[in-house]
Amino acid sequence: MSASPPEPSRHLPLIQFLDVAVMSMENSELTVLEGVNWSISEADFWVVGGMPASGKSDLLATAAGLLRPQRGALHLFGRDTASFHGDELARERLRVGLVFGDGGRPFRYLTVAENLAMPMCYHQDCAPAQVESTVNAMLEYTGLDFLAHQPASRLNRSWRQRVGLARALILHPEVLLLDNPLAGMDPRQASWWMGFLGKLSAGHELYHGRPLTLAVATDDFRPWLAQGRQFALLKQNHWLPLGGPADLDRCAEPLVQELLASPVR
Amino acid sequence: MAKNPAKEASVLPGFGFLATPWPRSYLNFVGRKLFRLAELVKGLGAFSLITLGVTLSQWNKAVRVIHPLIRAEIYRAGVRLLPIIAFMGFALGFVVIGQTVSLLTRVGASNYAGTVMVMVVVRELGPIATALLVLARVGTATVIELGTVRAMGEVEALEALGIDPIHYLVVPRVIGLAIAIFSLTVYFILITLFSGYLFAFFQDVALLPGQYVGQLARALRWEDFVLLILKTLIFGVTIAVVTCYEGLAKPLRQEEIAEATTRAVVQGVELTVLLDALFILFLLF
Numbered sequence: 001m002s003a004s005p006p007e008p009s010r011h012l013p014l015i016q017f018l019d020v021a022v023m024s025m026e027n028s029e030l031t032v033l034e035g036v037n038w039s040i041s042e043a044d045f046w047v048v049g050g051m052p053a054s055g056k057s058d059l060l061a062t063a064a065g066l067l068r069p070q071r072g073a074l075h076l077f078g079r080d081t082a083s084f085h086g087d088e089l090a091r092e093r094l095r096v097g098l099v100f101g102d103g104g105r106p107f108r109y110l111t112v113a114e115n116l117a118m119p120m121c122y123h124q125d126c127a128p129a130q131v132e133s134t135v136n137a138m139l140e141y142t143g144l145d146f147l148a149h150q151p152a153s154r155l156n157r158s159w160r161q162r163v164g165l166a167r168a169l170i171l172h173p174e175v176l177l178l179d180n181p182l183a184g185m186d187p188r189q190a191s192w193w194m195g196f197l198g199k200l201s202a203g204h205e206l207y208h209g210r211p212l213t214l215a216v217a218t219d220d221f222r223p224w225l226a227q228g229r230q231f232a233l234l235k236q237n238h239w240l241p242l243g244g245p246a247d248l249d250r251c252a253e254p255l256v257q258e259l260l261a262s263p264v265r
Numbered sequence: 266m267a268k269n270p271a272k273e274a275s276v277l278p279g280f281g282f283l284a285t286p287w288p289r290s291y292l293n294f295v296g297r298k299l300f301r302l303a304e305l306v307k308g309l310g311a312f313s314l315i316t317l318g319v320t321l322s323q324w325n326k327a328v329r330v331i332h333p334l335i336r337a338e339i340y341r342a343g344v345r346l347l348p349i350i351a352f353m354g355f356a357l358g359f360v361v362i363g364q365t366v367s368l369l370t371r372v373g374a375s376n377y378a379g380t381v382m383v384m385v386v387v388r389e390l391g392p393i394a395t396a397l398l399v400l401a402r403v404g405t406a407t408v409i410e411l412g413t414v415r416a417m418g419e420v421e422a423l424e425a426l427g428i429d430p431i432h433y434l435v436v437p438r439v440i441g442l443a444i445a446i447f448s449l450t451v452y453f454i455l456i457t458l459f460s461g462y463l464f465a466f467f468q469d470v471a472l473l474p475g476q477y478v479g480q481l482a483r484a485l486r487w488e489d490f491v492l493l494i495l496k497t498l499i500f501g502v503t504i505a506v507v508t509c510y511e512g513l514a515k516p517l518r519q520e521e522i523a524e525a526t527t528r529a530v531v532q533g534v535e536l537t538v539l540l541d542a543l544f545i546l547f548l549l550f
Contacts, residue, residue, distance in 0.1 A: 025421070026516065066424055090427045098425040105422040108413070119426040122327045122433070164422075171426065 015040040020072035036239040046215040047224040050234030056217035064098040097173030101180040104164020106152035113148040142166040158189040175213045221259045319431045338441025342403040354456030363464020370470045379480025391454040396500035400533045404508040411512025412522035443501030
C-alpha cells in the first residue's frame with residue numbers, strides 16, 4: 001500500500017516524535033514501537049488504530065510525557081524533553097491531557113467532584129470551595145452533575161471514563177489524548193462521546209470557541225471516520241501513517257480493513 | 266593428596282562434620298536471602314531519600330491539599346487509635362507494671378519504683394508497643410490502599426495531572442504517622458503509669474501518689490524526653506516508608522497486594538525492633 005501522507009497541518013507541531021522507540025509501561029526494557037515519526041499540530045484530530053497490545057497506550061503515555069523515549073527525540077511544544085530540567089517536564093505535562101482507557105482511572109477514594117477539584121486545588125494551592133464554580137461548570141458540560149457526590153469507585157465503567165475526561169479537561173490542556181475511549185460502551189454513551197469530542201474539536205465554549213487538538217487511540221476506526229482528520233496504524237511494532245479518512249477505503253492493508261470491520265481483501 | 270593442616274587444626278575433635286563443605290542448595294538459599302536483603306536495603310534507602318528530597322523541596326507546595334491529608338492521617342493513625350491504646354495501656358499497667366511495683370515494695374525496694382517505671386515504660390515499652398500497634402492497624406491498611414492505587418494505575422493518573430505521587434501519597438503519611446505515633450506514645454505512657462499505680466494501690470502497697478510521682482520525676486532525665494521524641498518520630502517515619510514502599514514503589518497486580526502487606530508488616534516489625542536495639546546501644550554507651 002502506498003499511503004498518502006496525512007493532511008498537512010498549517011500549524012506548528014505541539015508534540016513531535018522523531019524516530020522514537022516507545023517502551024512498555026509494564027516493562028521499561030521492552031520496546032513496543034520502533035521508529036515512530038509523529039507530529040501532532042494545533043487543531044489536529046488524530047486517530048491511531050491498532051490491535052490490543054499493539055502499543056497504543058504506551059504511545060499515548062509517551063506523548064503525554066509519562067514515558068521517556070527509549071531512543072529518538074520527543075519534542076513537547078517545540079522543546080526536546082531531554083533538555084528539561086527539574087520540574088519543567090511536570091509543568092509542560094499539564095499542557096497535555098490524557099484520558100486513560102479501561103475506565104479512565106479516576107481516584108477511587110474521592111467523589112466525582114473531588115476528582116475534578118483535587119488537581120485544580122493542587123496546582124492553584126487553594127481550598128475546594130474556591131474552585132467549586134469551575135468544577136460545577138465542568139460537571140454540567142460533561143453531564144456528571146447528578147453524580148457529583150458519588151464516590152468514583154461506585155460508578156460503572158462508562159461513567160468512570162467520563163470522570164477521567166472531565167478531570168483531564170479541568171486543567172485546560174492544549175492537547176487531549178484519549179486511549180480507546182469508546183471500548184465497551186453502550187450506543188447512548190458512545191453517541192455522547194462522539195458529540196462532545198466533535199464539539200471540542202470544532203471549538204467548544206469551554207475553550208472559548210478555539211478548536212482543541214485531539215489524538216485518539218482505538219481498535220475500531222468506524223466511529224471516527226466522520227470526525228478524524230489524520231489516521232495512522234500501529235502494526236508489528238511500527239507506526240504507519242495512513243492519511244485522511246478518504247484514504248482508508250483505498251488502503252489495501254488488511255489490518256485497516258479489519259479495523260473498519262470490512263471483509264479482508 | 267596432602268591434607269590441609271590449617272583446616273584440620275581449626276576443627277575440634279568430634280566436630281569433623283564442620284570441615285565438610287555446606288550443601289550447595291543451602292548456600293544458594295543463603296545467597297538468595299542475602300541478595301534479596303541487599304536489594305531491599307537499596308530500594309528502601311532510595312525510596313527514603315526520594316521521600317526526604319520531595320518533603321524538603323515541596324514543603325510549601327499545595328499546602329491546602331497536603332495539610333488536610335496530614336490531618337486526616339493523624340486522625341486515622343492517632344485519634345482513632347486512642348481507645349485501643351488506652352486499653353493496651355491499662356492492661357499492661359495492670360499486668361506488668363503494677364506487679365513490678367508490688368514486688369519491689371515487698372522486697373523493700375519501693376524507692377526504685379519510679380526508676381523501673383521510667384526504664385520500662387518511658388524508654389522501652391511505650392514507644393515500641395505503640396509503634397507495633399500502629400503498624401498492625403494502620404500500616405496494613407496503608408499497603409492495601411497504596412497497592413490498590415498502584416494496581417489500578419492511579420499513580421500514572423496523578424503523574425499525568427502533574428502531581429508528584431510521592432508528594433501526594435507518601436509525604437502526608439510519613440508526617441502524619443510520625444506525629445500520630447509520638448502523640449499516642451505520650452498517652453500510652455501516661456495511662457500505663459497511672460494504671461500501674463492503680464494496681465499497686467489495690468494491692469495495698471504503701472506508696473503514696475505523691476511519692477510515686479516524685480520517684481518518677483527524679484528518675485526522668487532530659488535525655489529521656491529527647492530520646493522519646495526521636496524514637497517515636499523515627500518509628501513513625503520508618504513504618505510509613507516501609508508500608509508506602511511495599512504498596513507503591515514496585516508495579517503491583519491486585520493478587521499481589523496481600524503478599525506485599527505481609528512483607529511490609531514483617532519488615533516493619535524487624536526494622537522497628539532493630540532501631541529500638543540501636544537506641545538501647547546509644548543509651549548504654
